[in-house]
Ligand code: HEM
Ligand code: SF4
């Protein structure tokens with residue numbers, strides 16, 4: 001039997017949701033029939049709106065999909081303006097203030113506290129510069145990710161940006177692919193660094209050569225969520241650039257037809273891949289969904305991949321790099337991907353002044369200013385904004401990623417971004433990395449959905465609970481030794497249910513053990529791979545330190561973790577367009 | 587009206603008549619559960635896997651973990667609340683940290 005969500009999607013889904021959204025916006029929150037809330041909020045996702053968690057009713061998270069993370073000249077300023085005007089909540093965040101933008105791990109933009117009444121104006125503003133929230137959430141083509149510096153990179157073999165852009169233009173809004181069984185994540189890599197993170201996407205194009213021609217090998221079925229992480233598998237197909245669209249159409253049609261619509265927990269294509277294996281995936285694709293002969297895989301470049309490959313090369317685009325045209329791109333570190341709105345305005349101005357006005361988002365929640373004039377590079381690097389968003393950050397700052405967590409997300413178990421900011425600062429001030437370790441990734445996710453991609457980090461933190469002196473406290477499961485590269489690895493879960501205030505002490509102890517026991521200049525990833533689970537468990541213990549955690553209690557029980565009065569009953573939500581509480585009828 | 591119950595957002599919460607009533611991240615004390623050997627099981631709810639109605643009880647199977655011994659899995663049917671008058675549809679949640687006995 002199809003799920004309720006499938007039934008709602010059968011009634012209304014895809015582009016047509018927009019008209020309803022606009023009607024509700026005009027009439028206000030109260031116009032959404034109470035007994036249709038669930039159905040409409042499920043549908044709104046397709047237009048990038050995700051209802052915030054319990055206690056924050058009538059407020060939405062809004063995602064803007066920027067393919068390949070490319071924010072074109074003129075767009076960043078509008079994004080700042082939208083955040084400034086519409087993404088202000090009833091209470092400030094103590095680290096980030098009252099309006100901010102999140103740069104996400106899939107090269108998108110996430111704003112919070114959005115009111116439905118403001119949607120028409122927001123869409124007008126975004127669309128005036130070619131931005132959209134279409135399909136940013138929901139069951140269809142999500143934002144297309146890729147090498148963030150495509151077209152500007154000396155490592156490049158194929159410029160992935162026009163390929164990603166073409167996929168975006170072709171499949172966004174196409175009714176044939178609008179209603180899939182679940183999300184559909186596509187990645188295009190064109191360089192030999194592997195920074196498109198294809199391995200953790202549903203459909204991945206990776207550079208490969210066949211008979212002297214450059215094109216893409218295809219992998220299918222990656223994804224991290226729900227304790228069921230999978231790397232995408234090689235289906236032994238190579239396509240030239242001009243076949244990427246046909247190949248993508250075929251693959252997403254296969255998913256549309258064969259994906260499980262009866263069990264959302266089993267719907268992602270990774271589960272179909274589990275069932276079928278790559279050979280059957282390829283043969284069904286060939287026989288039923290494409291009308292050209294699929295060439296077998298070409299020679300890939302995976303042995304050259306440096307991005308998150310565990311070998312101390314950064315490959316993350318933070319820093320100053322020369323472009324093939326003699327200009328520079330400067331990758332700036334944004335701690336946990338969140339930037340206050342004044343800083344976003346300032347960055348938009350700087351990108352205009354020193355570069356072409358273009359900026360790009362990475363899959364490590366950072367932002368790159370491209371096309372910086374070589375004569376003005378030094379002046380740009382002296383700009384005060386770059387003290388906070390450094391092109392040369394400390395490894396603990398550079399390596400930190402965190403998801404949305406209990407601040408807004410209904411699935412979350414623990415507080416995430418503000419805590420990771422505090423972790424990164426404490427580690428930077430108190431812990432020294434062993435000799436030669438320049439790259440060290442700590443990814444923190446508030447639950448098993450794994451939006452911060454914890455399994456592909458040196459240290460993975462996944463939200464949990466434990467008890468301390470009998471009282472429930474926020475905690476983490478800790479995994480070690482994950483990463484991408486030629487032979488990607490998921491972290492091994494080593495320490496379970498560590499109270500959140502003992503995590504920094506654990507990391508400190510672990511790094512001491514690593515320094516003492518490593519073999520010469522052995523990398524952390526090799527060090528972990530060489531040891532069995534019991535040995536890893538014996539390496540270090542959690543410990544309280546001078547680190548202070550203000551979010552140890554149950555932040556999910558609050559209506560907003562940083563409010564003065566956090567009690568659920570004190571929530572102003574649901575509110576009207578002016579943030580005034582609406583009378584409740586129960 | 588008939589009582590409408592389902593889980594949404596990948597099992598993040600249970601909706602009863604289009605109202606968010608039960609959320610993940612709470613600790614539930616489970617007695618006689620054979621979920622693990624602990625008595626009681628100190629159970630962290632991480633996701634609602636299935637929902638059901640056994641009037642007046644609203645029930646769910648919950649994925650999660652005993653935070654004492656670390657056992658992971660899915661519970662048997664647990665009563666998460668009641669809708670006593672289907673006409674009004676009003677939901678009365680149970681107190682999570684009092685003791686709950688899952689159905690066999
Ligand atoms: C239905 C439950 C959800 C699942 C299973 C899920 C899973 C994931 C996964 C696995 C990723 C990234 C890794 C990859 O590329 O595969 C991701 C991205 C992300 N998720 Fe979630 N997520 C869920 C709900 C949410 C919610 C409710 C929020 C916040 C309100 C959220 C915020 C994010 C963010 C910020 C990203 C990076 C975003 C992007 O641009 O798409 N997620 N999610
Ligand atoms: S990992 Fe979990 S807590 Fe974090 S944003 Fe994703 S769904 Fe929410």
Ligand SMILES: [Zn+2]
Pocket residue numbers: 622623624627628652653654655656657
């Ligand atoms: Zn137990």
